[in-house]
Amino acid sequence: MKTKQWVLNAIVGAxxxxxxxxxxxxxxxxxQIRLSEMLNxxxxxxxxxxxxIGIGVIIANVILSPFGVYDWLLGGGHTIVSFIVVIFLTRNMTSIKKKxxxxxxxxxxxxxxxxxxxxxxxxxxxFWITYLSLIISQFVTMAIGIPLMLYLDSKINFRQQMK
Structure with missing residues (x-):
């Protein structure tokens, strides 16, 4: 990656x-009402x-989580595994909204x-009650993030920034 891309990732993580x-x-x-998840x-x-984002999640969990090393590993792991799956599933898609x-x-x-x-x-x-509440929390937060991130992209052009 280029220096600009590293700096941009440092800003996003921060x-x-x-x-x-x-x-x-x-x-x-x-x-969990973690608005920062919209950055995903x-x-x-x-x-x-x-x-x-991955580094940001891990740092946020190290600094703030009351659950210690478990959250560093499983919270950070949640983000990393989810990104791997999303990147794989959307690799041939062009529609940002669908992605x-x-x-x-x-x-x-x-x-x-x-x-x-x-x-x-x-x-x-x-487990199942906790899982359901987390699914709903995550879904609502990220669903609200879709129009917000699309609006920000219209002003910032996230693709162009990463070039």
């Missing part, structure tokens, strides 16, 4: 951490954004990793 910090108490637990949609414009819908669905489905995390540390007792 944005992820700051946005998570602003509403930190709401970003952890069985119901950047990958639908260019997969190189995955580096900044964002798939991105939203994949990130929501893979919240089972977070539900498992909350179960093994004892923060929650019933």
């Amino acid at each position: 944005l992820y951490v700051v946005i998570t910090l602003i509403i930190a108490p709401l970003g952890f637990g069985a119901i 949609h950047l990958v639908t414009f260019d997969k190189k954004y995955a580096y900044g 964002m819908i798939i991105n939203t669905i994949v990130f929501s489905i893979f919240t089972f990793m977070i539900a498992f995390l909350l179960l093994i540390i004892g923060a929650e007792k019933v």
